[in-house]
Amino acid sequence: MSATTSHASPFMKQHQPVDLGSRPRRYTLCVTLRCNLACAYCYVGKNHATMSLATSRRALDFIFRHAPPNSSIEIGFFGGEPLLEFPLVQNITDLVETHPSYDPARVSLTVTTNGTIFSDAIATFLKAHAFKVCMSCDGPPHVQNLFRRTSEGKETAPMVERTLMLAQQALSPVLVNAVYHPQTLRHLPETLDYLSGLGLRQIFLNPDYSARWTRLEAEELPAVYRALADRYITWYLNHDPHFVSLIDTKIAVLIRGGYHPLERCQMGTGELTIAPDGGLYPCERLIGSGTDRQHQIGSVEHGVDLSRLACRQAPGDQLNPECNDCSMKDCCMNWCGCSNAFMTGYYNRVGPFLCTSERVAIQTALEVFTRLERQLGPVFLHHLSGAPQRNSQLKQKES
Amino acid sequence: MAKGIDLNIILGGRGGNWAYFVKNQKLIGEFIRVNQIKPSTIGPTPAVGARSAKAFIDLGIRGGIRVAHLHFNDKIYLLDAEQWAKFSGSIIANSKAKLARVKEVSFEEGMALGSVTQTLT
Numbered sequence: 001m002s003a004t005t006s007h008a009s010p011f012m013k014q015h016q017p018v019d020l021g022s023r024p025r026r027y028t029l030c031v032t033l034r035c036n037l038a039c040a041y042c043y044v045g046k047n048h049a050t051m052s053l054a055t056s057r058r059a060l061d062f063i064f065r066h067a068p069p070n071s072s073i074e075i076g077f078f079g080g081e082p083l084l085e086f087p088l089v090q091n092i093t094d095l096v097e098t099h100p101s102y103d104p105a106r107v108s109l110t111v112t113t114n115g116t117i118f119s120d121a122i123a124t125f126l127k128a129h130a131f132k133v134c135m136s137c138d139g140p141p142h143v144q145n146l147f148r149r150t151s152e153g154k155e156t157a158p159m160v161e162r163t164l165m166l167a168q169q170a171l172s173p174v175l176v177n178a179v180y181h182p183q184t185l186r187h188l189p190e191t192l193d194y195l196s197g198l199g200l201r202q203i204f205l206n207p208d209y210s211a212r213w214t215r216l217e218a219e220e221l222p223a224v225y226r227a228l229a230d231r232y233i234t235w236y237l238n239h240d241p242h243f244v245s246l247i248d249t250k251i252a253v254l255i256r257g258g259y260h261p262l263e264r265c266q267m268g269t270g271e272l273t274i275a276p277d278g279g280l281y282p283c284e285r286l287i288g289s290g291t292d293r294q295h296q297i298g299s300v301e302h303g304v305d306l307s308r309l310a311c312r313q314a315p316g317d318q319l320n321p322e323c324n325d326c327s328m329k330d331c332c333m334n335w336c337g338c339s340n341a342f343m344t345g346y347y348n349r350v351g352p353f354l355c356t357s358e359r360v361a362i363q364t365a366l367e368v369f370t371r372l373e374r375q376l377g378p379v380f381l382h383h384l385s386g387a388p389q390r391n392s393q394l395k396q397k398e399s
Numbered sequence: 400m401a402k403g404i405d406l407n408i409i410l411g412g413r414g415g416n417w418a419y420f421v422k423n424q425k426l427i428g429e430f431i432r433v434n435q436i437k438p439s440t441i442g443p444t445p446a447v448g449a450r451s452a453k454a455f456i457d458l459g460i461r462g463g464i465r466v467a468h469l470h471f472n473d474k475i476y477l478l479d480a481e482q483w484a485k486f487s488g489s490i491i492a493n494s495k496a497k498l499a500r501v502k503e504v505s506f507e508e509g510m511a512l513g514s515v516t517q518t519l520t
Binding site: 328356 | 426468478480483484487490491494495497498500501502504506507508509510
């Protein structure tokens with residue numbers, strides 16, 4: 001393990017860092033940039049940088065100093081592949097739980113893993129510390145293996161499938177995240193079937209915004225999302241509700257009249273990512289190699305300089321001018337700065353795929369909502385209360 | 400690597416969810432007024448009230464959900480199935496009207512708008 005020592009980046013010498021204007025409640029610890037996979041679309045620049053315990057301590061001090069008082073805090077372990085550094089994850093967890101400001105009622109821990117590293121010891125630890133676990137799996141073997149291979153080019157589907165099965169026995173609930181790409185978009189319904197077949201009920205579907213999406217895929221979206229909706233409806237009618245992010249989050253925002261400010265990523269003010277060297281980034285997607293510092297906005301020693309965000313803000317309107325008078329702008333993820341940056345280079349400029357995908361997803365969600373509400377009565381109350389995953393959790397408990 | 404997922408928000412966090420209603424407050428307030436729904440006497444605060452409602456009241460609404468309720472001005476308004484149907488109907492009607500007016504930007508137009516990447520240095 002090569003521990004990276006914390007240091008201030010060059011810009012810190014030029015800018016007087018300022019304290020946070022607001023207080024983030026969501027922190028991602030990028031404990032290592034090492035990874036045993038070489039997924040073709042990955043946005044993390046892999047290297048051997050790994051967080052030292054000294055930097056971990058400083059990071060936790062920073063978190064507890066800046067987190068909003070009397071509010072929940074989420075500390076997520078991320079990478080690279082964080083479970084490659086399982087002993088470090090254990091040590092940092094211990095630091096969290098023994099920190100003078102730690103309050104178990106306020107702090108929740110999460111880990112996002114590629115599903116290739118798992119053991120009884122890991123499962124026992126994650127369960128004992130009430131981790132919420134999210135595993136990455138793009139779908140059935142021919143989809144998973146297309147982009148998610150080891151650095152030696154080996155297929156990962158068998159081991160990830162095995163991990164998903166084991167993890168569900170040991171941990172509950174297990175969340176799964178599937179990334180879709182122009183080459184795998186049309187397999188998305190199949191992916192949903194596959195993950196459902198493995199017993200997973202909380203399924204996140206996210207496009208690879210860095211991919212080169214074309215009009216062809218945009219034209220396919222209505223049929224693909226409709227196929228997802230058909231499955232979603234069938235599962236509900238069969239008393240087996242699934243949480244499917246693409247549908248459930250949109251139903252929730254429709255019911256609640258749009259994304260609440262707290263749900264938006266609020267780069268740098270609502271969430272922060274901490275690199276192995278203690279550098280602060282507005283989002284884990286923007287950490288890069290942890291050394292190029294394109295998106296770095298501070299460090300745990302010096303705090304955040306939000307003015308750094310300005311260099312990636314396109315001049316003029318806060319969003320694309322076309323967004324300003326769009327009737328669905330409040331229900332659209334046009335605020336996602338990292339997605340925008342991948343598509344257009346700017347935090348505040350939306351790419352065409354996101355615009356199309358959001359519009360179709362909202363339309364699809366509204367159709368699902370209308371049909372199920374008419375057929376089953378009030379099934380989306382938890383969506384109104386901001387907890388759209390509850391339906392699938394309740395079903396899991398009942399079964 | 401997937402983007403990390405904001406679990407607390409999606410899972411509902413630990414209280415404080417009434418803040419989410421702010422965007423629909425006008426609609427909710429109007430709905431409560433028009434339908435003359437009286438505030439529940441359960442619990443002085445929304446969070447406590449919500450838990451109490453779940454614990455003690457079961458209107459037999461399907462889907463594993465104990466009771467339909469709205470939060471407005473720090474009070475809880477319990478809805479029966481018919482009232483919820485009205486409420487969700489108003490959401491559907493609102494959303495359909497908005498979708499009918501949604502800004503259609505063609506993919507090519509979007510490409511042009513988003514092509515600022517090339518101007519980056």
